[in-house]
Amino acid sequence: MSNIAIISTDTTSDSSNVNRPVTSKPRGICAYYKTDRGCYQGDKCKFLHGESERLTPFDKSKICRFYAAGFCRRGDQCWFKHVDSATPGSSSREPPSDPHEEEYLCSICYDKPTTYGLLVGCSHIFCLQCIKNWRGSQGKSSDMVEAGTTKTCPMCRISSRFVVPSSLFLAEGDPKKAESIEKYKASMARVKCRYFKRSRPQRRFCPFGRDCFYKHENADGTPYVFDHGADFYMEASFVTPRG
Template structure:
């Protein structure tokens, strides 16, 4: 694994080749490798990724911190054991969690299913794409997650809130595109249900009266 660049370059530990070894062990913040070798420090390898614990790490398998939950979480950690996707049966790297049920999917599989369902059934696309393919529970959106949180788990609600907060900082591409097109009125197919940011030219929030149920049909 390539070690990503950081603001502080960490040199090679001068004790790791000593016959007595490095007394810092896993807490050493310097590399235990030759100077010209890119490697993680024992400190980095042992440190748990805080984004993974919160529910989602964008780096996935390329993250240089450890992706595991602290054992002190007790029975909850046991419930977070990797589960196969209900569509492809592989163990997901990133899960696609639905709001209204606990079925497990890869983020890629569930998005592809919802898109194919929409194309194959244009007349009832809102009804089809908003449902779980297993139990038909309604879910308007899919949340990426590193952990298969179950419904009723408070951590799922916390992860969802963090995800929404993060998305709200990004400008909506549909909204921005409509603002640049003089032939269109200001528009977003998801309306007030959209996670992304909608701002007027003066920087104030643009408020939609309707949500995805109305705007998507329009």
């Protein structure tokens, strides 16, 4: 179980932030913001300023790098602050040094990922950790049955059953991406399925059935094959989604 806050139905936060994935671990409520002195950390505080807040002042005050560099295609929908970085005196704003470099920033935290988390089906860019946190928070929703089979991209809502870790960003359509996905699937297939392992030999069970990416193996080492796929088994069960 992760501690990542879920997207709540709370209507007090401003609308542009409703869909913003919460990626930093909530540390709780700030002990100072209600005091007469106030919170000396101000915008830099990494604790929540209010019971109904989802984002800390620190997260809220992050500045949009795209806007600062001249253009942010998200406009009003952007999760980050649109402020001009050009301070009086410093002459010209620096354009993004390399347009390709700019492309490879994580859509959640706007940092350059050290390990990318590639989704199957779209070319959105995420850090492995950011997208895992996002998917973890999705799994906490009431709709666990659905969340267990597919999770969606926070940018385009395309569903993807897993995230492929990669040291390079690979776009959809790139043969190298297909190759990475196959390699990743092969690596998963070498790992014993934890649902299967937990089930009794007389009554084998995995919510993903034959769609499972993990290994289903009989005691004698032969593969166990389910009659049905995830659609069938998910209907009948209520499971905690895997990470």
